[in-house]
């Protein structure tokens with residue numbers, strides 16, 4: 268419908284008190300022989316948007332469900348504002364946790380009006396109070412005028428905003444969102460995502476958002492927690508994870524990479540593309556040199572490593588080159604700005620930007 272033009276209302280009512288949600292040494296297993304989560308310690312600070320990022324099956328949803336009280340951990344504790352809400356001695360049921368949930372499928376009731384959908388969870392209030400709170404939440408997401416309509420008249424993006432209003436209406440201390448935008452087409456995603464972030468900021472709720480999309484995590488998260496096989500690999504800001512990845516897995520999650528095997532000599536890794544600093548590594552140590560696809564300067568002629576273009580694909584703003592370089596067993600890929608090379612050119616010279624090169628201990632990681 269019209270969410271491209273319409274901005275959520277700027278209302279000041281309906282804010283929550285931001286809370287701190289902490290996972291302490293969380294372990295979880297669905298079966299005795301297979302652990303889903305291993306010793307996860309992680310804190311979402313008050314008012315923060317924390318993204319849980321990781322490939323499919325890494326345990327993101329399970330961690331979210333443990334926070335909500337829909338799943339029980341086998342080890343560790345969950346604390347809300349330093350108070351244990353799930354642990355060896357306590358287990359608060361979901362409705363007593365002051366935690367709101369938004370799922371990818373929106374899960375609106377088709378036979379209830381928008382207002383009644385938002386009012387649904389406000390059972391502790393009188394009918395009139397619940398109506399008032401639901402209207403505040405609908406105003407917050409800019410959809411108050413649809414209060415009497417039914418969900419089918421709304422677009423996917425608007426339905427998602429209703430789901431957000433429903434989760435915010437009880438003024439939860441923490442909002443948990445599981446792949447909240449994956450049901451939206453890519454055209455809508457950016458808008459709804461930006462609107463959701465604005466609403467989260469206004470409502471001051473602490474939010475944990477699950478996604479498997481690194482760019483989405485970078486757009487939304489104040490910090491990102493990256494999970495792999497149920498373990499926390501790295502937690503930090505987008506810049507920290509992108510610029511200083513803890514390992515090759517983290518680097519590969521944020522950038523497409525060329526990987527070259529190399530050995531260290533005199534504090535640098537020797538490759539056919541040049542020597543790259545490998546501080547702290549011993550002579551003879553095998554390493555993997557990772558070069559971002561965007562890390563190349565190309566020219567038709569000049570200083571640099573000689574490369575031959577094997578294929579060249581137009582991708583709009585950029586072009587993707589497949590390159591052969593002497594001494595490299597595998598082809599290299601490079602993303603260059605469109606128009607940087609004239610059409611038809613085959614032999615070029617290549618320079619690597621040092622800031623796009625990362626050197627890791629040699630250990631081929633699988634996702």
Ligand SMILES: Nc1ncnc2c1ncn2[C@@H]1O[C@H](COP(=O)(O)OP(=O)(O)OP(=O)(O)O)[C@@H](O)[C@H]1O
Nearest residue numbers: 297298303321322323324325326327328329330479
């Ligand atoms: N009810 C269940 N019973 C048994 N195993 C399960 C159950 N739910 C999830 N799993 C397994 O636990 C692991 C973690 O699943 P989880 O859904 O938490 O991962 P995820 O990172 O959220 O993945 P996705 O992005 O695909 O949703 C997976 O290997 C999954 O197959």
